[in-house]
Amino acid sequence: MASVNPPRGMRDFLPADKARRERVLAVIRERYRAHGFDEIETPVVEDYAKLHAGIGGDNEKLAFNLLRRGLDADGIRAAAEDPAALSDLGLRYDLTVPLARFYATHRGELPTVFRSIQIAPVWRAERPQKGRYRQFVQCDIDIIGDATARAEAELIVASLDTLDALGLTGGSIRINDRRVLDGMLDGFGFTGDERPGVLITIDKLDKIGPDGVIAELAERGATADAVAAFGEFLRRPQTREFLPYGEAQIRRALPEGAADDVVAHLVGIGEAAAAARGGADEIPLVFDPFLVRGMGYYTGTIFELAHPSVEYSLGGGGRYDGMIGRFLGQDVPAVGFSIGFERIVDLVPDAADAGASAVVLVHDRDVPVAELVALKAALVADGARVRLEQRTKNLKALLERAASDGYTSFATVAAGTPRDAVELKPLS
Template identity: 65%
Template sequence: MASSVTPPRGMRDYLPADKAKREYALGLIRGVYTQYGFDEIETPVVEDYTRLHAGLGGDNEKLTFNVLKRGLSGDDLRAAADSGDSAAISDLGLRFDLTVPLARFYTTHRGELPPVFRAIQIAPVWRAERPQKGRYRQFVQCDIDIFGEPGPLAEIELLSATAAALAELGITGYTFRLNDRRILNSMLDVFGFAADEQPGVLITIDKLDKVGVSGVVAELRERGVTASAIDSLEEFLVGVADVEAGPFGEEQIRSLLPEGVDAEVIGELAEIGRAVERAVEASGVDHSDVPLVAFDPFLVRGMGYYTGPIFEIHHPELGYSLGGGGRYDGVVGRFLGQDVPASGASLGFDRIVDLIQTDAAQQGDRIVLVHDRDVAPADLVALKSQLVAGGARVRLEKRVKNLKGLLDRVTEAGFTSFAFVRSGVTDPNELEIKPLG
């Protein structure tokens, strides 16, 4: 029986046209981030098991692809399976995001980096997800992060650069949904949840979009957290649903929060949103179709390491976000022994590339040289080299009886013109280049 030749579930092959489109998009993103003053780095695809399971990745730690230690016996594997102790048989794991490796990188190279370090990371990550539309086991993240900047300037830079990258890709109609972990924690204090209950309560609130108010309340009661706090939260959720959202700003944020939430944090979040609106307006990008920024009091972000402003990129035509990020001041401290201000933004590249027009990746002249069989290889390659030197993309194809089939195939591959090459032709000026399609 023949073995399966399809990729593993949740992972994909890319045909040439798809790969060209992806590389085109990656090039645009890299170019924008570089213009905005970020520097690209690279880290290994694997990290130490203990680092990946240090409590920084939330539920994603459960989705890590772990790497078995070398030289294990069957008895070792059976004993680990019986005990549930993965650390006994694994010393490495594939990275599930780029933030934990970046924190390790910064800790390792801090002395070689500037006081405020702006990093680009564009690389694949792996999670043992249940594959579904828009969710893969291997996917590319496009991250920018800033270390060493404690104030809102970091978030303003990150969101402005992200908006510029989306504009360069031709993506419109999205909104940055903003919140702050300090606002969430302050809300839970106001409602009366105990400190040790709050992490679990946030996990449940994060499901609000999927299960609604009744689902959130039911799960919290099942968890057995403070009953009076649940009542207060339920009353607030029902009431805030009727609040008409106005233009983004401190007034709008306050209208969507209970009394008693930290005013300074509200002001800082409003400052971030207004500054991003101003930056996008200054860049000349028209974003009048939908609000550029909006406050979402129940945006949680699942990663446990966030400590301040958080955000997601919402697109009304999609059932998932295009990216997100936030401040994570405590992560480097896990490795360095002292906290370092840090904030980052990530684009979900595999989701974004599906929104790009197919022909956007086709740039420059793309010529097919259809040659007779008696044309000398040296002449062909010399001819091709001259055209390439002039900036064209060139493919060689032998002339066949079914010429229409050949031309249809290369047109589908993105080529725009062709020329017949006869024996003895070595000068591109002797070619009659004709359009395809």
């Protein structure tokens, strides 16, 4: 018998799960809109050439590509060695590349500084495992057209506000700048060719520690003098006094000679975020000079969303000033932040639906259909959500199922029961 399960790495959602996801998405949308962002929609497929333009990093290797229409067996064999000849379209693997294409298409219709929301599924040919799916939802906000620290500050404040609204207070942002990271690697003496591999290793610092990073860099065959200099920097004596986020903390975490303009940009983000979050004692940022983030299109600030309840990040993003120029022919500053919806949805505290009640009308078999439908319509008109259920022998099981589906009350209905005689009882 053929399997009736969904494809590997993809999931069905039962009504209660779907309702929970939609409640969380509604909060995210509402908070994003409150901060001045406007929602857009892009197609689930994009041109193969745009998805494989060298700006999507490793995600390009995980793209699901669509076979060109009209190819027969001979055509497929002839094009077997050339993916671009086999496919002309592909499923989007993130929402950033489609946004860049969208902006290039509609620039004349958009404001000078455009703040976008995109909440939609994306697809990646991942190896399915716990917490990693082939279809998942991304929740992105982006600001295009603003090169100042204001853009990053707006994204950070909106994202933390959204986390608070979901009941996950106490979040913070780890922040770095790819220009700082590149400057460090140059200063230590790593070559441009070995930099991608070096960044992959540095990204493991939290897991394998300084000694593990240095050992792996040596195994990779990175420039020996650069590895030695980097190792000396990692093992340098550090004072233990508390330094709040700001210029002193940033400069102490970096080698001498860090670019003044980059440091000033990072400081400005912190000052703006602090002002929005309650003052200098409430800066929700932590400077991390070894934060990497894997996307190759990042050109400046990068950040990750942290929460004390979990060890992994709940989202992240960064500045990608060079991407839109690949479509438009001229660079446009852009920065984005994505909340990891699939990670957050399981952390959000359960909460009953706000607003209207949800009612189950349990009726006897002999109640005329016209009476049932009229009674249901009257309750719906009063603002309730209503389900009709015929009474069963196991009424307890019926009501427990209704409660698991989000219903909050029930009433029993006999033939001739008027609207004003319906007595609602709580389900829990």
